[in-house]
Amino acid sequence: MSAGTYTPRPGAAPLPRMIAAQAALETRMLLRNGEQLLLTVVIPTLLLVLFSAVDIVDTGAGEPVDFLAPGILALAVMSTAFTGQAIATGFERRYGVLKRLGASPLPRWGLMAAKTLAVLVTEALQIVLLTVIAFALGWSPEGSPFAVLLLLVLGTVAFSGLGLLMAGTLKAEATLAAANLVFLLLLVGGGVIVPLDRFPDAAQSVLGLLPISALSDGLRDVLQHGAPMPWGDLGILAVWAVLGLGAAAKFFRWE
Secondary structure, three states: OOOOOOOOOOOOOOHHHHHHHHHHHHHHHHHHOHHHHHHHHHHHHHHHHHHHHOOOOOOOOOOHHHHHHHHHHHHHHHHHHHHHHHHHHHHHHHOOHHHHHHOOOOOHHHHHHHHHHHHHHHHHHHHHHHHHHHHHOOOOOOOOHHHHHHHHHHHHHHHHHHHHHHHHHOOHHHHHHHHHHHHHHHHHHOOOOOOHHHOOHHHHHHHOOOHHHHHHHHHHHHHOOOOOOOHHHHHHHHHHHHHHHHHHHHHOOOO
């Protein structure tokens, strides 16, 4: 009697397929969540349109959208990689989702990779939408696309590490409150809408070291002023990325 062939075959799927399937699931969950859509799409879009159309903040010489668009792109990265990911992961940890996924054939680093892919897909959609709106408002970007891509990737890594650190160490309710509070504080004091030179000199030196300030200033240097490669801002983002990911890997609690 010959052995039969059974479909589906028993056993775990190949690792790349598992990561891709989990990333697709994470992306759908992000896009279906009303609060996430508010943070990742609605708020950045409204801020870009409102402050470009109404002269509320002095953005210096040139069209307001030329100053605002890079900062709003940085805000979109922070809203997805930090705020949205911290809140979603925090509640997954509270409800035991992470613990159950940790017992699946998908390794824990694979789960983190899937979450990162979901963040990147969501950011790509955000950037396309915001770029189209900015062009409609008269945006005229300059500079190197490679420098922009490098800034966005480093910013994503930095904010992802910080978001996972918060989600893995605080309770879900505390993560929800803290992530939203940090989002609001960095929106005001991170050079997204209000230029950093409007703050006192002592505050500028501190605010300039924040990851949102480095990302928004770096994008602005490239896209508004045509700078080839903002090494200082890239260095700040790299330091935050190493510190955030290192601390998250050490202190993240799965239960």
